[in-house]
Amino acid sequence: MVMEVIRPTKTILNTQQQKIPVTIVTGFLGSGKTTLVNHILKEQHGRKIAVIVNEFGEIGIDGQLTIADDEEQIVEFNNGCLCCTVRGDLVRTLEDLTKRADLDAVLIETTGLADPAPVASTFIVADEIKSKFSLDAFVTVVDARNLQQNLKDSHEAQEQVAFADIILINKIDLVSDKDIARVKQQIWELNPIAKIYQTEHSEIDLSLILGTKAFDLEAKLEVDPSFLEDLAHEHDAAIGSFALTSDRPIDMNKFMLWMNDLAQEKGEDLYRTKGLFYAQGFQERVLFQSVRMLTSMRRDRLWKTDEPKLTQLVAIGRNLDREEFVKGFEKCVV
Numbered sequence: 214m215v216m217e218v219i220r221p222t223k224t225i226l227n228t229q230q231q232k233i234p235v236t237i238v239t240g241f242l243g244s245g246k247t248t249l250v251n252h253i254l255k256e257q258h259g260r261k262i263a264v265i266v267n268e269f270g271e272i273g274i275d276g277q278l279t280i281a282d283d284e285e286q287i288v289e290f291n292n293g294c295l296c297c298t299v300r301g302d303l304v305r306t307l308e309d310l311t312k313r314a315d316l317d318a319v320l321i322e323t324t325g326l327a328d329p330a331p332v333a334s335t336f337i338v339a340d341e342i343k344s345k346f347s348l349d350a351f352v353t354v355v356d357a358r359n360l361q362q363n364l365k366d367s368h369e370a371q372e373q374v375a376f377a378d379i380i381l382i383n384k385i386d387l388v389s390d391k392d393i394a395r396v397k398q399q400i401w402e403l404n405p406i407a408k409i410y411q412t413e414h415s416e417i418d419l420s421l422i423l424g425t426k427a428f429d430l431e432a433k434l435e436v437d438p439s440f441l442e443d444l445a446h447e448h449d450a451a452i453g454s455f456a457l458t459s460d461r462p463i464d465m466n467k468f469m470l471w472m473n474d475l476a477q478e479k480g481e482d483l484y485r486t487k488g489l490f491y492a493q494g495f496q497e498r499v500l501f502q503s504v505r506m507l508t509s510m511r512r513d514r515l516w517k518t519d520e521p522k523l524t525q526l527v528a529i530g531r532n533l534d535r536e537e538f539v540k541g542f543e544k545c546v547v
């Protein structure tokens with residue numbers, strides 16, 4: 214049974230020194246990675262899964278949105294990519310995790326701009342890591358509505374599909390059957406061997422994605438014969454991010470009107486925004502998200518009594534005009 218593969222009993226772990234399985238969740242910006250991680254954590258009652266969350270922006274929003282029953286369970290790396298600048302931090306974190314005897318599995322959520330090959334190489338090349346951890350699978354979440362554009366805009370989006378062992382075609386509620394067939398065709402052209410599933414809100418039977426041992430080194434070397442040597446990775450310099458904060462309340466009506474206009478006008482270049490808001494008239498934090506032209510807003514949890522009320526917004530895109538963004542944002546501050 215798959216559950217047993219994911220969670221060997223403590224006795225087995227201690228006597229046979231089984232390696233800790235690692236699942237890497239990848240996929241372009243806004244495809245549904247955090248949604249998948251939360252789905253896994255919700256379904257995995259009582260199992261100890263350490264979650265490593267890596268974000269491209271300088272402020273970590275995903276870590277705050279990830280459901281975890283204790284804070285120790287989540288390690289966040291912001292403002293750098295696991296595939297390049299913070300790879301050393303990943304190795305150190307994994308070494309720390311090996312000291313935890315109760316760990317059943319590790320889940321890594323990469324940034325939406327991560328090149329998967331250098332992340333994989335950490336588990337194959339580094340002796341300390343490969344003796345304790347085994348790469349179980351690369352699970353790539355694909356945004357059915359935006360795949361075509363994402364593949365056009367980003368080399369990393371192509372690599373994420375090409376390198377996947379398992380692919381979730383997510384957000385099928387937003388597209389037609391004809392669109393799904395087209396998405397499948399685009400995936401097959403890049404990766405004819407990955408297992409493909411269709412999902413809404415990344416909901417999937419966990420036995421299909423965890424403990425599958427789907428990671429296949431030989432197949433990866435066929436896709437990219439030099440991936441174990443070529444560890445330097447450079448991101449497209451035109452793609453950047455910035456963060457805005459405010460400790461004054463925000464008028465969410467004004468903000469939504471502005472963002473809806475901006476998303477329609479600049480959706481080609483403004484790939485992703487997400488923020489937790491100190492919103493005027495709301496008791497709770499308000500979560501705002503946009504993925505290209507689609508925006509959404511919802512109440513999050515109540516502010517904690519000892520927590521400073523603060524808005525944190527991250528924007529990621531190509532050739533973004535920070536000044537223009539700041540001006541628009543300031544008009545929404547009450």
Ligand SMILES: Nc1nc2c(ncn2[C@@H]2O[C@H](COP(=O)(O)OP(=O)(O)OP(=O)(O)O)[C@@H](O)[C@H]2O)c(=O)[nH]1
Binds near residue numbers: 385
């Ligand atoms: N309609 C629809 N929305 C979805 C679905 N899955 C996720 N979303 C929404 O898409 C947005 C992005 O989802 P996330 O899970 O944050 O995506 P992500 O890949 O973690 O995003 P980044 O970490 O920024 O790259 C959120 O507003 C989700 O609620 C889906 O199947 N259908």
